[in-house]
Amino acid sequence: MKKVPHRLYLTEDQMPKQWYNLRADMKEQPEPMLNPANFEPAKEEDLYPVFCKELARQEMDSTTRYFDIPEPILDMYKIYRPSPLIRAYNLEKALGTPAKIYYKFEGNNTSGSHKLNSAIAQAYYAKEQGLTSLTTETGAGQWGTALSEACSYYDIPLTVYMVKVSYNQKPYRKAIIQTFGADVIPSPSDTTNAGRAILESDPNTGGSLGCAISEAVEKAVTTEGCRYVLGSVLNQVLLHQSIIGLEAKAAMDILGEYPDVVIGCAGGGSNLGGLIAPYMQDKLLGKANPRILAVEPASCPSLTRGRYAYDFCDTGKVTPLAKMYTLGSGFVPSGNHAGGLRYHGMSPVLSKLYHDGYMDAISVEQTKVFEAAVFFAKNETILPAPESAHAIRAAIDEAIKCKETGEAKTILFGLTGTGYFDMTAYTSYHEGKMTDYIPSDEELKIGFNGLPKIPGIQE
Amino acid sequence: MKKVPHRLYLTEDQMPKQWYNLRADMKEQPEPMLNPANFEPAKEEDLYPVFCKELARQEMDSTTRYFDIPEPILDMYKIYRPSPLIRAYNLEKALGTPAKIYYKFEGNNTSGSHKLNSAIAQAYYAKEQGLTSLTTETGAGQWGTALSEACSYYDIPLTVYMVKVSYNQKPYRKAIIQTFGADVIPSPSDTTNAGRAILESDPNTGGSLGCAISEAVEKAVTTEGCRYVLGSVLNQVLLHQSIIGLEAKAAMDILGEYPDVVIGCAGGGSNLGGLIAPYMQDKLLGKANPRILAVEPASCPSLTRGRYAYDFCDTGKVTPLAKMYTLGSGFVPSGNHAGGLRYHGMSPVLSKLYHDGYMDAISVEQTKVFEAAVFFAKNETILPAPESAHAIRAAIDEAIKCKETGEAKTILFGLTGTGYFDMTAYTSYHEGKMTDYIPSDEELKIGFNGLPKIPGIQE
Numbered sequence: 001m002k003k004v005p006h007r008l009y010l011t012e013d014q015m016p017k018q019w020y021n022l023r024a025d026m027k028e029q030p031e032p033m034l035n036p037a038n039f040e041p042a043k044e045e046d047l048y049p050v051f052c053k054e055l056a057r058q059e060m061d062s063t064t065r066y067f068d069i070p071e072p073i074l075d076m077y078k079i080y081r082p083s084p085l086i087r088a089y090n091l092e093k094a095l096g097t098p099a100k101i102y103y104k105f106e107g108n109n110t111s112g113s114h115k116l117n118s119a120i121a122q123a124y125y126a127k128e129q130g131l132t133s134l135t136t137e138t139g140a141g142q143w144g145t146a147l148s149e150a151c152s153y154y155d156i157p158l159t160v161y162m163v164k165v166s167y168n169q170k171p172y173r174k175a176i177i178q179t180f181g182a183d184v185i186p187s188p189s190d191t192t193n194a195g196r197a198i199l200e201s202d203p204n205t206g207g208s209l210g211c212a213i214s215e216a217v218e219k220a221v222t223t224e225g226c227r228y229v230l231g232s233v234l235n236q237v238l239l240h241q242s243i244i245g246l247e248a249k250a251a252m253d254i255l256g257e258y259p260d261v262v263i264g265c266a267g268g269g270s271n272l273g274g275l276i277a278p279y280m281q282d283k284l285l286g287k288a289n290p291r292i293l294a295v296e297p298a299s300c301p302s303l304t305r306g307r308y309a310y311d312f313c314d315t316g317k318v319t320p321l322a323k324m325y326t327l328g329s330g331f332v333p334s335g336n337h338a339g340g341l342r343y344h345g346m347s348p349v350l351s352k353l354y355h356d357g358y359m360d361a362i363s364v365e366q367t368k369v370f371e372a373a374v375f376f377a378k379n380e381t382i383l384p385a386p387e388s389a390h391a392i393r394a395a396i397d398e399a400i401k402c403k404e405t406g407e408a409k410t411i412l413f414g415l416t417g418t419g420y421f422d423m424t425a426y427t428s429y430h431e432g433k434m435t436d437y438i439p440s441d442e443e444l445k446i447g448f449n450g451l452p453k454i455p456g457i458q459e
Numbered sequence: 460m461k462k463v464p465h466r467l468y469l470t471e472d473q474m475p476k477q478w479y480n481l482r483a484d485m486k487e488q489p490e491p492m493l494n495p496a497n498f499e500p501a502k503e504e505d506l507y508p509v510f511c512k513e514l515a516r517q518e519m520d521s522t523t524r525y526f527d528i529p530e531p532i533l534d535m536y537k538i539y540r541p542s543p544l545i546r547a548y549n550l551e552k553a554l555g556t557p558a559k560i561y562y563k564f565e566g567n568n569t570s571g572s573h574k575l576n577s578a579i580a581q582a583y584y585a586k587e588q589g590l591t592s593l594t595t596e597t598g599a600g601q602w603g604t605a606l607s608e609a610c611s612y613y614d615i616p617l618t619v620y621m622v623k624v625s626y627n628q629k630p631y632r633k634a635i636i637q638t639f640g641a642d643v644i645p646s647p648s649d650t651t652n653a654g655r656a657i658l659e660s661d662p663n664t665g666g667s668l669g670c671a672i673s674e675a676v677e678k679a680v681t682t683e684g685c686r687y688v689l690g691s692v693l694n695q696v697l698l699h700q701s702i703i704g705l706e707a708k709a710a711m712d713i714l715g716e717y718p719d720v721v722i723g724c725a726g727g728g729s730n731l732g733g734l735i736a737p738y739m740q741d742k743l744l745g746k747a748n749p750r751i752l753a754v755e756p757a758s759c760p761s762l763t764r765g766r767y768a769y770d771f772c773d774t775g776k777v778t779p780l781a782k783m784y785t786l787g788s789g790f791v792p793s794g795n796h797a798g799g800l801r802y803h804g805m806s807p808v809l810s811k812l813y814h815d816g817y818m819d820a821i822s823v824e825q826t827k828v829f830e831a832a833v834f835f836a837k838n839e840t841i842l843p844a845p846e847s848a849h850a851i852r853a854a855i856d857e858a859i860k861c862k863e864t865g866e867a868k869t870i871l872f873g874l875t876g877t878g879y880f881d882m883t884a885y886t887s888y889h890e891g892k893m894t895d896y897i898p899s900d901e902e903l904k905i906g907f908n909g910l911p912k913i914p915g916i917q918e
Contacts, residue, residue, distance in 0.1 A: 005470065005471040005537070006471065006537040006538055007468075007471075007537070007538075007539075009466075009468040011464065012464040012465065012466075075548075078464070078465040078466070079465055079466075079549065079839065079840055080466075080840065089534075090538065090612075108567050109840060109841070110836065110840050110841050110842040110877070111840075112879070116840075149836075149837075149840050152837045153549075153837065153838070153840065171882070171886075172631070172879070172882035172883075175882040175883075175885055175886045175889070176842060176879075176882060176885070178886070178889055179833060179836060179842065179882075179885050179889065180836065180837060181837070374638060377569065377638060377639070378608075378611045378612065378639060378640070379612070380538065381535075381538050381539065381568060381569050381570075381575075381608050381612065382568070382569050383569040383635060383638065418569070418879075420571070420631070420635075420877075420879035420880065421879065423630070423631035423634040423635060423638075424631075424634075426634055426635070426638050427630075427634040427637070430634070430637055430638065
């Protein structure tokens with residue numbers, strides 16, 4: 001048998017030249033987004049005030065299977081892609097498992113995460129349309145960093161609304177975003193109506209992604225030549241992130257490998273949707289039947305404990321409504337939750353696939369996640385982001401199960417990024433100060449009670 | 460002409476299997492280390508109390524041209540190597556230069572720098588010898604991080620003496636070293652005689668690498684089964700780091716390229732000595748004549764303003780004496796100096812080569828260095844370590860010169876690592892608070908006055 005290298009890099013020639021649109025192969029489509037003004041299905045044009053045109057087109061296009069990646073985007077991708085597919089020899093050995101563990105590592109760029117894949121695309125299309133500025137939100141900071149890099153390269157001014165609790169806890173994240181020339185504003189702020197309203201009702205709030213989204217959208221639609229961009233949840237983002245899965249599959253094909261299980265961490269779904277794309281295609285087309293596993297934090301369990309319902313994508317309720325697994329747009333994860341994966345909802349595409357039984361989901365507690373992160377770091381010498389470590393936790397547990405059953409499963413997981421900016425959380429874990437938090441059913445009920453009522457659709 | 464990819468990764472098969480020992484091709488050898496007790500040339504056995512045996516052998520061996528890299532070390536290398544050779548297309552375009560700029564990027568591992576190359580080797584040999592603990596020092600923190608990773612993997616307890624000013628300024632560096640299970644002690648400390656003596660004479664000192672070395676060495680020689688390891692300066696470290704240059708040359712050979720100028724940042728010389736090794740060999744053997752350029756901080760200018768003299772490698776004067784370019788073992792760079800490259804001396808091998816005219820050296824001021832770092836980050840989307848940015852500064856200046864003269868030079872520089880743990884310095888730069896510091900001749904004289912007197916050798 002051919003020896004599998006530790007790291008397999010595709011050559012530039014082997015890099016995918018197209019993104020894959022999962023919706024084109026879905027037997028049933030996700031429910032349409034609804035215009036919040038009249039609860040009618042949103043049309044492409046309805047999105048123009050918020051998104052740039054090409055991105056609105058990608059958002060609504062459920063039939064085009066492959067989108068050519070424009071050459072200038074491919075050129076930027078080549079600065080840090082193809083990303084390596086890594087065989088976790090050391091981890092396997094340390095676990096004494098018969099399983100073969102592979103991971104696709106997306107942390108080899110300055111943003112430290114996969115977020116750059118969509119950031120480059122979105123900044124590029126904005127530049128092409130002649131937009132003069134962009135806004136976005138960021139929670140843990142990976143998206144803000146990635147977009148600031150892309151906007152710096154394309155020379156587009158960017159304003160980042162950063163969830164206040166992250167802004168205060170992660171001064172280095174703020175600093176790196178500023179290094180790339182973007183403005184960073186802690187959210188909620190007094191620069192928008194949405195922010196002021198939230199501050200008025202709760203002056204001491206640490207903010208939330210939903211709230212930061214409201215502010216960024218408001219700023220975009222009230223500023224000439226400005227649009228809003230989002231790093232997860234949206235169909236367009238899953239499209240761009242399909243590069244992860246396409247590369248992973250191309251690399252595994254070279255090795256003659258096919259995963260029995262594909263594992264990704266899940267917040268809004270950007271990494272998960274990208275990683276699993278070609279494998280989900282195989283599943284949808286009946287070509288193969290790998291297990292697809294989403295891993296989310298127990299403190300923000302949208303898939304495993306949320307409702308499949310129409311909800312706002314933001315706290316301020318200015319965005320279109322999406323049918324998705326959600327904890328309610330007012331849900332804010334407990335302050336002890338470290339890292340990202342703190343969004344109240346989940347990508348409508350992934351929500352639909354989960355709802356229809358094409359994928360599984362589990363939730364894990366953060367002390368278990370950090371335990372896995374440290375074990376992984378010591379053996380694989382990559383310090384993982386807390387978000388990524390959710391997938392590591394599940395992959396390790398799967399490999400341990402293989403040890404017990406003697407099954408030599410092939411496991412593929414997504415290592416979305418590095419944890420350099422999360423040392424405060426690591427320190428808290430080392431010092432035994434990290435705690436777990438699982439919201440009670442009563443707490444979740446508050447969020448569900450806030451779900452919108454839509455005559456004839458959702459009462 | 461073949462299109463040069465943005466990133467060229469050698470395959471595992473193409474990875475060098477041997478380290479290259481530059482001394483084997485030097486017409487004149489560096490002066491021998493002297494035993495501080497009697498000023499006699501140090502013998503291999505003299506080093507046994509401090510270094511493990513295989514490393515002492517490597518330290519003293521000036522005739523073996525190639526050392527086989529043990530398989531277990533190659534296996535660890537494969538977790539993050541081969542590192543990419545990157546063509547800086549974006550940087551070239553932004554500068555409008557006819558020059559071709561290549562860089563060898565060593566930051567794709569959790570230590571974030573090239574230091575891991577020697578850390579793995581040193582930890583491996585210590586384990587092979589059955590040692591039960593190791594000590595070291597770290598300044599900016601890259602070496603401490605790298606060694607803690609390697610020691611964690613080989614399961615050897617490690618104590619890191621971290622220069623106090625870094626310990627306080629870089630809590631995240633400390634945290635990552637602790638993540639890998641090492642003890643971190645701010646130096647000077649009260650755990651050693653050397654530390655107590657320095658604290659007594661200057662209770663408020665921020666420490667220095669020289670002082671941290673004294674403490675780590677003292678701790679090693681007074682602890683059963685313990686040895687000391689060092690991340691730069693030594694011949695053994697240059698040997699291990701030759702993997703950088705060997706890979707770079709192999710990759711450039713594939714591209715049919717040969718550099719007109721090879722640029723590396725220089726502190727103790729570990730990266731520079733490793734990067735230039737095969738090119739310096741060509742020079743020594745008369746096969747080619749690339750310009751070799753060392754870039755050091757204006758605030759710690761050992762090559763450009765130091766004396767070529769015998770000096771202690773540490774402040775406590777417990778180590779052997781080495782003939783090297785030095786600012787005096789008592790020299791401490793100004794507190795406003797950000798990042799590493801703060802050692803008072805320079806690798807004896809590089810010192811000799813510089814003295815004999817085989818390489819050039821320049822010094823650069825830190826605001827100019829950070830200006831280059833930010834420009835590079837925006838165009839190449841890698842946030843460089845401040846140390847690495849010294850080489851970037853010189854490479855950019857060289858490329859600008861090419862623009863003026865119309866010469867299409869091929870430039871190769873070493874990008875030793877990433878700047879994720881240096882955001883405080885980046886913030887200070889952005890806020891316009893960063894200043895430059897060039898020591899006066901009078902200040903340097905104080906250091907030179909402290910050089911040891913050696914009867915018959917150095918009066």
